Amino acid sequence: MPTTAPAANGPAQSPANGPAHGFADVTASDSTLRRFLHGLPGVDTVGLEARAASLGTRSIKTTAKAYALDLAISMVDLTTLEGADTPGKVRALGAKAVRPDPTDRTAPATAAVCVYPDMVPTAKEAVAGSGVKVASVATAFPAGRASLAVKLADVREAVAAGADEVDMVIDRGAFLAGNYMKVHDEITAVREACGTAARLKVIFETGELSTYDNIRRASWLGMLAGADFIKTSTGKVAVNATPANTLLMLEAVRDFRAQTGVQVGVKPAGGIRTAKDAIKFLVLVNETAGEDWLDNHWFRFGASSLLNDLLMQRQKLTTGRYSGPDYVTVD
Amino acid sequence: MSERLSVLKTYKLYVGGKFPRSESGRVYEVTDSKNNWLANAPLSSRKDARDAVVAARKAFGGWSGATAYNRGQILYRIAEMLEGRRDQYVAEVADAEGLSKSKAAAQVDAAIDRWVWYAGWTDKIAQVVGGGNPVAGPYFNLSSPEPTGVVAVLAPQESSFLGLVSVLAPVIATGNTAVVVASEKSPLPALSLGEVLATSDLPGGVVNILSGRTAEIAAPLAAHQDVNAIDLAGADETLAKELEITAADNLKRVLRPQPVDDADWSATPGTDRLTAFLETKTVWHPTGALGASGSSY
Numbered sequence: 001m002p003t004t005a006p007a008a009n010g011p012a013q014s015p016a017n018g019p020a021h022g023f024a025d026v027t028a029s030d031s032t033l034r035r036f037l038h039g040l041p042g043v044d045t046v047g048l049e050a051r052a053a054s055l056g057t058r059s060i061k062t063t064a065k066a067y068a069l070d071l072a073i074s075m076v077d078l079t080t081l082e083g084a085d086t087p088g089k090v091r092a093l094g095a096k097a098v099r100p101d102p103t104d105r106t107a108p109a110t111a112a113v114c115v116y117p118d119m120v121p122t123a124k125e126a127v128a129g130s131g132v133k134v135a136s137v138a139t140a141f142p143a144g145r146a147s148l149a150v151k152l153a154d155v156r157e158a159v160a161a162g163a164d165e166v167d168m169v170i171d172r173g174a175f176l177a178g179n180y181m182k183v184h185d186e187i188t189a190v191r192e193a194c195g196t197a198a199r200l201k202v203i204f205e206t207g208e209l210s211t212y213d214n215i216r217r218a219s220w221l222g223m224l225a226g227a228d229f230i231k232t233s234t235g236k237v238a239v240n241a242t243p244a245n246t247l248l249m250l251e252a253v254r255d256f257r258a259q260t261g262v263q264v265g266v267k268p269a270g271g272i273r274t275a276k277d278a279i280k281f282l283v284l285v286n287e288t289a290g291e292d293w294l295d296n297h298w299f300r301f302g303a304s305s306l307l308n309d310l311l312m313q314r315q316k317l318t319t320g321r322y323s324g325p326d327y328v329t330v331d
Numbered sequence: 332m333s334e335r336l337s338v339l340k341t342y343k344l345y346v347g348g349k350f351p352r353s354e355s356g357r358v359y360e361v362t363d364s365k366n367n368w369l370a371n372a373p374l375s376s377r378k379d380a381r382d383a384v385v386a387a388r389k390a391f392g393g394w395s396g397a398t399a400y401n402r403g404q405i406l407y408r409i410a411e412m413l414e415g416r417r418d419q420y421v422a423e424v425a426d427a428e429g430l431s432k433s434k435a436a437a438q439v440d441a442a443i444d445r446w447v448w449y450a451g452w453t454d455k456i457a458q459v460v461g462g463g464n465p466v467a468g469p470y471f472n473l474s475s476p477e478p479t480g481v482v483a484v485l486a487p488q489e490s491s492f493l494g495l496v497s498v499l500a501p502v503i504a505t506g507n508t509a510v511v512v513a514s515e516k517s518p519l520p521a522l523s524l525g526e527v528l529a530t531s532d533l534p535g536g537v538v539n540i541l542s543g544r545t546a547e548i549a550a551p552l553a554a555h556q557d558v559n560a561i562d563l564a565g566a567d568e569t570l571a572k573e574l575e576i577t578a579a580d581n582l583k584r585v586l587r588p589q590p591v592d593d594a595d596w597s598a599t600p601g602t603d604r605l606t607a608f609l610e611t612k613t614v615w616h617p618t619g620a621l622g623a624s625g626s627s628y
Binding site: 315320321322323324325326327 | 381384388551554555556557558580
């Protein structure tokens with residue numbers, strides 16, 4: 001597993017080691033933090049979108065495609081975040097995560113299943129012994145509108161139930177109001193609550209941040225506060241992961257590692273439905289952050305229907321026949 | 332006054348209610364019976380076939396779920412639109428098949444009449460091939476025909492318009508959705524049909540029309556796991572055999588090549604083509620124990 005981080009998932013990135021990344025003075029006070037975030041270079045919107053679009057035109061065929069499909073499958077956080085989730089559905093999802101294509105044992109397992117905190121024990125049981133991780137959303141997902149105490153209780157419950165990863169949402173209201181320190185402190189508090197047991201993914205809900213400049217600021221804020229992963233969105237709003245906002249976040253993690261030596265993962269979530277889209281994202285990763293991120297420890301797809309399309313494309317490659325939805329499981 | 336510049340028509344595919352060019356960007360020259368150039372038609376690739384199947388699958392739920400009466404109305408509407416474009420089709424058929432205007436007109440009229448004939452069948456076929464079955468037990472036993480699903484249709488090679496209508500109309504009349512491979516040598520009437528379908532309330536994706544090399548497009552369609560049936564009308568003997576073998580992998584329903592342009596066009600074509608792509612669903616409905624009167628309902 002390629003990593004340059006001091007420790008893969010330990011407390012090394014927690015604020016206790018803050019000075020290690022050399023940004024301690026930045027997070028010292030509200031005004032220094034604001035000065036730093038607003039001092040980040042502005043995003044060239046046209047250039048960013050053109051770059052993301054041009055990287056989407058790469059042709060990935062034959063053996064490269066086979067590699068990309070398997071890599072993408074291994075990066076999927078198979079997600080179910082519905083009010084109607086039942087233990088039965090979570091168990092079915094777990095079984096699918098462990099063995100996505102029952103007709104082909106060479107298909108890799110997915111990276112994780114992603115569920116609500118109360119479903120973590122069920123999910124944990126369903127994937128036991130397989131290496132598939134259990135991620136839990138927390139902190140009053142998806143709106144994040146609750147007091148810090150409630151959010152932390154949410155996180156602790158998920159971690160206690162055995163979640164390997166915690167997906168938190170930031171307080172967009174505070175962020176948009178310019179109250180960066182509040183967001184920062186919340187993330188560090190959640191980071192602490194996760195302890196050494198769980199990796200922390202920080203969801204910015206890019207669709208609600210309005211501008212690319214805000215996404216860049218949120219990315220840096222999240223990384224400064226100790227996120228192990230930065231994640232685009234909850235999948236619950238109109239605009240979710242796009243190639244452009246993911247590219248922007250990949251640039252942020254690349255620059256952050258260059259400056260601090262700490263590697264942070266990226267997870268686009270929501271709206272990625274086809275294998276073709278997934279491969280475009282992998283091209284972005286390779287061309288922007290580099291090969292070190294081409295691993296499910298550092299890059300994930302938050303998705304549910306994407307997996308079926310990846311499997312159908314994989315079946316097409318192995319059998320030479322176009323597959324159909326009758327040959328993959330219904331979620 | 333200078334002579335008008337000619338406005339040439341770009342023939343395009345009809346997939347998912349839209350008119351795309353071939354994904355491959357390729358075209359081929361279509362000529363009339365005397366080898367004079369008529370137009371460039373898209374030379375579809377297997378990816379166009381794949382996209383067409385996706386569109387047909389997407390449209391299947393809505394089309395098969397529409398009431399039979401509604402389907403009949405839409406099919407009749409298509410006939411109305413064809414009638415309005417009669418002259419265009421007469422010219423295209425005359426060019427494509429080397430017929431005189433009057434012979435081509437007779438073919439087009441026959442095709443439109445046939446379309447109307449099939450439009451009338453949509454809400455009648457269930458009574459003919461379905462119904463109650465007498466069973467030994469206290470059950471209502473009902474059989475009803477249901478559409479097979481996505482049907483790949485290889486249109487006849489010689490009869491570019493009447494032949495096409497004869498194979499396409501019965502497939503969609505019963506609620507299937509279709510991916511049509513037009514006649515390789517004369518695809519223009521088929522591609523023009525797409526323009527009629529697009530303006531006839533027919534939901535996009537119910538009919539998808541591809542032009543190109545029949546063998547090239549038919550092979551991936553026959554192998555496609557999400558195609559439920561294939562009509563081999565436009566395949567020669569060798570190709571038909573090959574496709575039938577490929578189609579066996581997912582137990583596709585296969586209709587072997589049948590003659591479609593009989594000498595007598597005004598004769599009714601019969602219901603064979605309607606029933607070829609229907610599946611029978613039978614429901615056993617308990618009526619409870621029979622009472623002393625002999626009946627509980």
